[in-house]
Amino acid sequence: MNEKVQRAEITTKPALYRLAGMEEVRVVPDIVYRSNDSGMLTMDVYYPPNSLPAGARPAVILVVGYSDVAAEAKVGCKFKEMESLISWARLIAASGMAAITYANGEAEPDFHFLFQHVRQNGPALGIDAERIGLWATSGNSPLALSALLKNSELDVKCAAFLYPFLLDLDGTTVVAEASKVYKFVNRCAGKLIDDLSLSIPLLIARAGQDEFPHLNQTIDRFIARALLRNLPVTLLNHAGGPHAFDLLQESEATRATIRQVLEFLGSYLAP
Numbered sequence: 001m002n003e004k005v006q007r008a009e010i011t012t013k014p015a016l017y018r019l020a021g022m023e024e025v026r027v028v029p030d031i032v033y034r035s036n037d038s039g040m041l042t043m044d045v046y047y048p049p050n051s052l053p054a055g056a057r058p059a060v061i062l063v064v065g066y067s068d069v070a071a072e073a074k075v076g077c078k079f080k081e082m083e084s085l086i087s088w089a090r091l092i093a094a095s096g097m098a099a100i101t102y103a104n105g106e107a108e109p110d111f112h113f114l115f116q117h118v119r120q121n122g123p124a125l126g127i128d129a130e131r132i133g134l135w136a137t138s139g140n141s142p143l144a145l146s147a148l149l150k151n152s153e154l155d156v157k158c159a160a161f162l163y164p165f166l167l168d169l170d171g172t173t174v175v176a177e178a179s180k181v182y183k184f185v186n187r188c189a190g191k192l193i194d195d196l197s198l199s200i201p202l203l204i205a206r207a208g209q210d211e212f213p214h215l216n217q218t219i220d221r222f223i224a225r226a227l228l229r230n231l232p233v234t235l236l237n238h239a240g241g242p243h244a245f246d247l248l249q250e251s252e253a254t255r256a257t258i259r260q261v262l263e264f265l266g267s268y269l270a271p
Helices: 068-075 083-094 107-120 137-146 176-180 215-228 252-269
Strands: 026-037 039-047 059-062 098-102 127-137 158-162 201-205 234-240
Touching: 026 068, 026 107, 026 176, 039 107, 059 083, 059 215, 059 252, 068 083, 083 098, 083 158, 098 107, 098 176, 107 127, 107 137, 107 176, 127 137, 127 252, 158 252, 176 215, 176 252, 201 215, 201 252
Parallel strands: 059 098, 059 127, 127 158, 158 201, 201 234
Antiparallel strands: 026 039, 039 098
């Protein structure tokens, strides 16, 4: 029998920002979104305080670009059980939107199953299926970014990325190499800025002191190309922030960045 892996410290760290109403958020856990021979996969939906399921709220999916099987083996829990995602989901819900976290077996197909489940069952879930946004961090970001490709079947209204791996441009291989090492899905391998939709607003929160080699250079190239293409991109530069600053650096700059991420999502998902 395999021994349960002790939870890594990083999985116990919540976002370093609080909003009134976070503790009053209503959580409906373990809703089945996919069932097959391997078992059932579930999602947790966080609703704004005092809201009813039929309230048709816009929703933000917190995208996972890694397999939960690998995550449990390495850090001792699924992504939706991490305090970082729980606290961000509560922040999003306290800001007036629904937030969705989920378990997966395989990152890419299960993300698509989840998205389509939410779209098809929006009324029953109390979610406006026409107003779905994405949130992702670090190595989760390439999978989320793939939903913004011109040929994507997913109808996304906006997306927010924190200290993200995005695209390898100008012959660089930073994202591809990180994907091999850290085992996240690099769904946008080989894609260019021209492959992205011109109409989906995206926000990038850059960690100015990011420790991952050359990660910020990939973000800088992405921003430069996005501006040349006149994409609707917003850049937040947390100049003193390390990777995962929202969990690791208690500062007004961190709090301000988190506030701006929430405001961005709310502004594009509001009716």
